[in-house]
Amino acid sequence: MAKSKVLVVGGTGYIGRRIVQASLAQGHETYVLQRPEIGLDIEKLQMLLSFKKQGAHLIEGSFNDHKSLVEAIKQVDVVISTMSGVHFRSHNLLLQLKLVEAIKEAGNVKRFLPSEFGMDPARMGHALEPGRVTFYEKMVVRKAIEDANIPFTYVVANCFAGYFVGNLSQLERLTPPKHQVYLYGDGNVKVVFMDEDDIATYTIKAIDDPRTLNKTLYIRPPENILTQSQLIQNWEKLTEKKLDKISISAQDFLASMKGMDFAGQVGVGHFYHIFYEGCLTNFEIGEQGEEASKLYPEVDYIRMDEYLKIYT
Template identity: 40%
Template sequence: MVGVSRILVIGGTGMMGQHLVNASLAAGHPTAVLIRPAATEDAAAGDPGRTKLLEAFKARGAKIVYGDMNDHESLVAACKQVDVVISAVGHHGPDLEGGQLKIVAAIKEAGNIKRFVPSEYGCDVDQVEREAVMEPARSILQAKVRVRQAVRAAGIPHTFICSYWAHGFVLPRLGNPEVDGPPDTTATIFGDEKTQVIFVHEDDMSMLVMKAVEDPRTLNKILYVRPPANKCSFSDLVGVWEDKTGKRLDKYHMPQEELVKRIQESPFPLNFQLAMVHATMAARVCDQTMDASAGVEATQLYPDVNFATVHDYLDGLINI
């Protein structure tokens, strides 16, 4: 049963955060969104998209709370108004760790938070074989590990979310972070058919977060989101796209050495995105076995959820 915890989303204007705010509102939670005052002024000045987003949040009943991850007092004050804190802050170098550790410190001081969901929404960072992961992904995943450690050490009730590759991030470009849309003539393919990838829609991930924060079974656990129907290789993705469009593509299977070179030569955040593609193959981050003492599987906890499939998403792209 969905409860009525008051929820604060930090990072609610971001790519993942928007879905979390929408899911919180849709589930009927009193929802607050922490917004940086500077960002709001910028938005008013020159980012109509963000202004529209904030207006849409407000129109649906969200409360805008002004604050900053780097301003301890504002964070503590915001935490004291709610029961649950969900972070969806991004990572620009060391910011993710520094910022999230500040959120941990504020939650600890506030003392009233019954569930914290830190910004993760990827693989199980505790299980990643770090040596197989290239920079800057290695440092960013390691930062997420340290945030987990800090949350546990502070005794903060929490749930860590592993939802692997986000549909909206990866499917529109058929798995290739170097392009903005699906290929016209040549598809670049990473890895072979044996490299299975898990794709989860942001809306499904967010809806599950709302279930999880009210669910004692996910308390102090990792929630693994691994719908079996959404497991396929990057190569399968291209095949599905070809079948749907009825158009055959040339295939370029990028050799591992070339991927490594591109990671080394690309700017941030492209180097991070490519390094995560590399980690998917080299560290098999989507093939982790679940540690039953540390985590629970969403498809078992919530068997009634109909997950959006890769097919659904690709159909939507064709119909745009």
């Protein structure tokens, strides 16, 4: 079967650059949207040029120019959006509504993957303010896709290892704590941790797969379902050093929101749902979903004890 031509929108971003690499690695003709909005960001430009060197096509298009988006989309079969939805960097999920309009007009797209890659927004209707805005906006985009009858796959990738594993899931740091670690409740809620390159690999495998058409792909491989306590134990085993554990009750954790800026409050809310409620694992994947490691058992995904070794 011929491999789809892929357009990545947001290809210089944290997940986007990995999606571009995975698409090239799996032999897809890969296009990356080059937006004039990058202005004088030399690092983004150099990344785009490095993609070009590896065989990707750079294609100009802007969210301020509907025609340019339609022209770009007409050249491909699959569109993957990886636009940022995190509040401590940039947050522009609703810009994707312009992409939906362009895909609808172009009329040739076999599959659209909007920017998701975190928790399943369809299960987060109860989410706390102000963090619920992320899930609300993702659902607005989903509704637009489905109303336009655009074929889709939604990717629920859970916790990025770079943000949740190296720091043993501590807020406001990215490296492992040296002496003490904060434990969310008893630390025994099951969480899913994923290496970002593996997320990209699974995502690209799904784009031509009829089993994932108009479904949600949950990236939830069994060996990466760990509690925070297990994660800490893995680290202690690696370093042969015990950390002091300070348990934080749900009430105290939520109270810590007071006085935080907007991005901080969003972060606390999301951590609450993950580490106290267990929102990543407290449901069965139903008929509207597929689990990535079951579909693609050939992917040798990185386990978190292995991942932690880079921090030792």
